[in-house]
Amino acid sequence: MSVRFFDTYTRQLETFTPQDPAAVKLYTCGPTVYNFAHIGNFRAYIFEDLLQRHLEARGYGVLRVMNLTDVDDKTIRGCRQLGVRLAEFTKKFKDAFFDDLATLRIKRAQHFPAATDYVEQMIEMIRVLMDKGVAYQAEDKSLYFRIGKFADYGKLAHLNLEELRPSGRIQSDEYEKESIGDFALWKAWDENDGDVRWDSPWGPGRPGWHIECSAMATALLGPELDIHCGGVDNIFPHHEAEIAQSECVTGRKFVRTWLHCAHLMVEGEKMSKSAGNFYTLRDLIEKGWSGREIRYALLTVNYRLPLNFTFDGLAGARSALGRIDEWVVRLTERSKDASTPVADAVDFSAHTERFFTALDDDLNISGAMGQLFDLIRESNRAMDAGKFNATSAAMLLVQWERINSVLGFERDAVAIPAEVLMLVEQRQAARAAKNWAESDRLRDAIAELGWIVKDTKDGAKLTAR
RNA sequence: GGCGGGAUAGCCAAGUGGGAAGGCCGGGGUCUGCAAAACCUCUACGAGCGGGUUCGACUCCCGCUCCCGCCUCCA
Numbered sequence: 001m002s003v004r005f006f007d008t009y010t011r012q013l014e015t016f017t018p019q020d021p022a023a024v025k026l027y028t029c030g031p032t033v034y035n036f037a038h039i040g041n042f043r044a045y046i047f048e049d050l051l052q053r054h055l056e057a058r059g060y061g062v063l064r065v066m067n068l069t070d071v072d073d074k075t076i077r078g079c080r081q082l083g084v085r086l087a088e089f090t091k092k093f094k095d096a097f098f099d100d101l102a103t104l105r106i107k108r109a110q111h112f113p114a115a116t117d118y119v120e121q122m123i124e125m126i127r128v129l130m131d132k133g134v135a136y137q138a139e140d141k142s143l144y145f146r147i148g149k150f151a152d153y154g155k156l157a158h159l160n161l162e163e164l165r166p167s168g169r170i171q172s173d174e175y176e177k178e179s180i181g182d183f184a185l186w187k188a189w190d191e192n193d194g195d196v197r198w199d200s201p202w203g204p205g206r207p208g209w210h211i212e213c214s215a216m217a218t219a220l221l222g223p224e225l226d227i228h229c230g231g232v233d234n235i236f237p238h239h240e241a242e243i244a245q246s247e248c249v250t251g252r253k254f255v256r257t258w259l260h261c262a263h264l265m266v267e268g269e270k271m272s273k274s275a276g277n278f279y280t281l282r283d284l285i286e287k288g289w290s291g292r293e294i295r296y297a298l299l300t301v302n303y304r305l306p307l308n309f310t311f312d313g314l315a316g317a318r319s320a321l322g323r324i325d326e327w328v329v330r331l332t333e334r335s336k337d338a339s340t341p342v343a344d345a346v347d348f349s350a351h352t353e354r355f356f357t358a359l360d361d362d363l364n365i366s367g368a369m370g371q372l373f374d375l376i377r378e379s380n381r382a383m384d385a386g387k388f389n390a391t392s393a394a395m396l397l398v399q400w401e402r403i404n405s406v407l408g409f410e411r412d413a414v415a416i417p418a419e420v421l422m423l424v425e426q427r428q429a430a431r432a433a434k435n436w437a438e439s440d441r442l443r444d445a446i447a448e449l450g451w452i453v454k455d456t457k458d459g460a461k462l463t464a465r
Numbered sequence: 466g467g468c469g470g471g472a473u474a475g476c477c478a479a480g481u482g483g484g485a486a487g488g489c490c491g492g493g494g495u496c497u498g499c500a501a502a503a504c505c506u507c508u509a510c511g512a513g514c515g516g517g518u519u520c521g522a523c524u525c526c527c528g529c530u531c532c533c534g535c536c537u538c539c540a
Contacts, residue, residue, distance in 0.1 A: 011469085030540095032539090037540085040539090040540055041539095041540045042540085043540065044540035045540080072538075073538085157468085158468060159468070159535085160467070182537090183537070184538080209538045210538070231540030232469095232470095232535075232540080233535075233540065234540070235535075236535065238537095238539095240537090260540090261540070262534075262540095263533085264540090297477095301477075301478075302478090302479090304470080305470085305471080305478090306470085306471080306534080307477095308477075310476080310477085312490085313476080313477065313489085315489075315490090316476080316477070316488065316489035316490080317488095317489085320488055320489070322503095323488090326502080326503060326504085330504090366477095366479045366480095366486085367486075367487085369479090369487065370478090370479060370480090370488080371486090373486095373487050377487095377504095380504060381505075383504085384504060384505070434498075436498055436499070439498085439499090443501095452501070454501055454502045455497070455498095455499095455501085455502090456496085456503070461502080461503095463502080
C-alpha cells in the first residue's frame with residue numbers, strides 16, 4: 001500500500017517516495033509572530049499535523065521543521081508601537097503560539113527555527129546569489145533576486161509571467177527594481193526600522209521574507225526536502241521565490257512534493273476583521289469550545305477543499321466526539337468484563353485498515369471518518385447483541401489507539417473531585433431506598449459542582465458539564 | 466483578462482460508468498422512578514441548469530449559471 005499526495009507542482013496525484021523513509025524531510029511554513037494566530041492559520045497547522053501523524057502511522061520517521069518569522073514589517077511595526085525590543089515583542093507571541101499548538105494537540109516539530117537566529121545563513125545564501133549574478137543591489141541599497149535568471153520561475157503557481165495583470169498593490173515604491181517581479185532578498189535599513197538591523201556586506205538591513213525559509217530549510221534539512229507545505233496563498237510568490245533562491249544556490253531540486261491547504265471561510269464568508277468573523281484560537285476557547293472540538297472541526301474536511309467553519313459545525317464536532325467517547329468507555333468496560341462469552345470473538349481489523357487506506361489517498365479524512373463511524377456503529381451493534389467478548393473489545397481498543405494516534409481525539413483525562421464522588425455515593429444509597437426526592441436533590445447538587453450524573457444499566461456515570 | 470478549485474439532503478461531506486459512504490440536526494424505538502445520556506433505527510426516485518456519448522451518467526464530453534481562490538511578502 002502506498003501513500004499518494006496531490007502535488008501542487010505537477011497538479012497530479014503522485015506516489016510518495018521520500019529519499020529516506022526513516023527520516024522524511026518535512027518543512028512547514030510557520031507563523032509570523034506579531035499577533036495571536038487565528039483559526040485559519042491553525043487549519044494549515046492541523047493539516048500538517050495530520051500529514052505527519054499519518055506518515056508516522058505508516059511507518060515513516062518524520063523530521064519536521066516549522067519556522068517562526070520573527071522579523072518583518074508587522075513585527076517591527078508592533079514592537080515600535082509598544083516601544084519594546086523586537087525580541088521581547090515576538091517572545092510573547094511565540095510562547096502563545098506554542099500554547100495554542102498544545103491546546104490543539106498538534107505534535108511538536110523537531111525544530112522551530114526563528115528567522116533572527118539564521119540571519120548569518122541568509123546572508124551567506126545571498127552572497128552566493130550575488131556571486132552568480134542572479135541578485136543585484138538596487139539604488140535603494142536593497143538586494144533583489146533577478147527572476148529573469150531563473151527559467152522555472154512561475155512553474156509552481158502555473159503562472160505565465162508575461163500575462164500577469166498588474167495589481168494595485170505593487171504599483172508604487174518598487175521603481176528601483178530592474179523588473180517588476182524581482183523580489184527582495186535583503187531590505188536596506190531605514191529609520192522606520194529603528195534598532196532592528198543586521199550588518200551585511202551590502203550595508204545594514206534585514207532579510208527579506210522568502211530567504212528565511214530557504215536558509216532555514218536547507219540549514220536544517222539539507223538541499224532537498226521531501227515535502228514542503230503551506231497555505232495556498234503561499235504558493236505565489238513565497239514558495240516560488242523559495243524555489244528560485246534555493247535551487248540557484250544549491251543546484252539541486254529543492255522540493256520533491258508541494259502540498260498546499262485551502263483557506264477556511266467562517267459562516268460562509270471570508271474571514272476578516274472587518275466582517276466581524278475573525279477568530280483566534282483564544283477567542284473560541286473563551287466562548288467555551290475545547291481545543292479538541294476545534295481540532296475536530298478543522299481536521300475533518302479534506303485539506304484541499306475550502307473549509308466552512310461554523311458554530312453549527314463546532315456543535316456537531318462536540319456531539320460526534322461525545323459519541324466516540326461513549327464508545328471508548330463502553331469498549332473499555334467490556335474489555336474488563338470476564339463474564340462475556342469467549343467463543344464469539346469479532347474482528348474489526350478490516351475497518352481499521354480501510355481507515356488508513358483512505359488516508360493513504362491524499363489524506364482523505366472524510367472517507368477515513370466514515371470508516372471509523374461504521375466501525376463504531378457495527379461494534380456497538382455487536383455489543384448490544386452480546387456477541388462481543390472481552391478479548392474482542394481489548395483488540396478493538398488497540399485498533400482505536402492506532403486510529404487515534406492519527407486523529408488525536410481522545411478525551412481529556414479529568415479527575416473527579418472527592419466531593420462529587422461522595423454525593424454520588426449518597427445518591428446511590430437514596431436510589432437504593434427509592435427515595436426519589438433525595439436522589440433528585442443530590443443530582444442537582446452534583447450538577448452545581450459541574451458534573452452531570454446519568455443512571456445507566458451499569459450504574460451511575462459522571463460527565464463533566 | 467489569465468490560471469486554478471468547486472456546486473451531492475436542513476447543515477457538513479465521501480466514493481463511484483451499473484445498488485447515492487459517514488457525521489450533525491430531526492422523527493421513531495429500546496433502556497429508565499423521573500430526567501438525561503447511550504444504543505438501535507428511519508430520513509436524497511435524486512446530484513446547480515441544458516444538451517450529448519452510452520444498454521446504462523451524480524460520475525465521461527460540450528455549453529450555461531453561480532460561488533471561491535491566486536495573479537508580487539496573507540495559513
